[in-house]
Amino acid sequence: MIQARSSNIPCHLRIRNMTVLSGKQPLFISSPIYYAKGYPPGHPLAIGRIGPVTDICRILGFLDADNYRASGMADDAVLTRFHRADYVAAVKAVSRSGQASRAERETFALGTMENPVFTGLFERAASSVGGSVMAAQLALAGHLAYHPAGGTHHGRPDRASGFCYFNDPVFAILTLLDGGLKRVAYVDVDAHHGDGVEDAFAQDARVMCISVHEEKRWPGTGQGHGPQARNFPVPRGVTDSQYRAVMEAGVMPVLAAFAPEAVVITCGADGLAGDPLSGMMLSNDALWDAVVGVAGAAPRAVVLGGGGYNPWTTVRCWVGLWGRLNGYALPKRLPEAATKILSALTCDLVDDDEINPAWLVTLSDAVAEE
Secondary structure (H helix, E strand, O other): OOOOOOOOOOHHHOEOOOOOOOOOOOEEEEOHHHHOOOOOOOOOOOOOOHHHHHHHHHHOOOOOOOOEEEOOOOOHHHHOOOOOHHHHHHHHHHHHHOOOOHHHHHHHOOOOOOOOOOOOHHHHHHHHHHHHHHHHHHHHOOOEEEEOOOOOOOOEOOEOEOOEOOOHHHHHHHHHHHOOOOOEEEEEOOOOOOHHHHHHOOOOOOEEEEEEEEOOOOOOOOOOOEOOEEEEEEOOOOOHHHHHHHHHHHHHHHHHHHOOOEEEEEOOOOOEOOOOOOOOOEOHHHHHHHHHHHHOOOOOEEEEOOOOOOHHHHHHHHHHHHHHHHOEOOOOOOOHHHHHHHHOOOOOOOOHHHOOHHHHOOOOHHHHHO
16 A cells, blocks of 8 residues: 655545555656646637646645656657658647648648647647656556646547547557567547547557447547447437446456556546537546556556546546556545636537536546436
């Protein structure tokens, strides 16, 4: 059992259970770059996510200098292991200029409504990859590595796709394989199918890709199985009990049969009730249980973020997930400083009268329903 080491963690928040993986302490990977302005107004990702997650984790005593690691940016040598050199160069160019030419839109899908360009785009996307590479390296060293700014699972070798410019989960998996592992499982519980990762490893017997996502939802893939893929599309309106049944009867047996030496998990929060880009109706408790179960299915684990377009449900989910992965007791009611952060969040896709008051004062949806 890992004991709480920081005396400034309130007694009621200290570690009470065993962490998901026995061994070294879980580590949280992020970067100051996520506090900077990114996607333009009106885009689904023009919301606060990683900065508020980090700040609330610190307020709750879940995060300090000992368990936080700042990541750097992946360089061209890393990025071109998966992405084409001309595409990487194009992302750099549009990032500097803040605009894309017609040729860059048509060739690389840069500068579209889906994949807008903005100053600092390259640095932000390359930092996501750098963080996932670091997370995999830390997992190889025995840590459970948590990188909520990761999970850009739609990125393609030669183009942007689905708000994703580089595919950081691919790089996490490649890093684990570089470490000599022979069986790596990728488990994606984002509401949208992880098509970019599945296609990247379709011919690699060392990698098994498993995705639980909403059926008939963009990108429209992930409806069947493949030699290295197992897909579990779930219906619109899926409930916690239905989701738990899929995990228990579908995902976990596949994992057990594959016997992975490491798992990489993309935990998109867009399957939660209240997200504007999915029709799933999950509580964050059901999602936490799924991720904790999968992370415990291998001796090494990397946990990434992903989608999530309601800032209140997404931030609460990823804060609570970090708490659960550590074994911290989650507070039934958030302190005023955390509530202040949540109250300041905004979202063009969620109307004011759709904001559940419980989203501002609690972490667990189950507690909110009591």
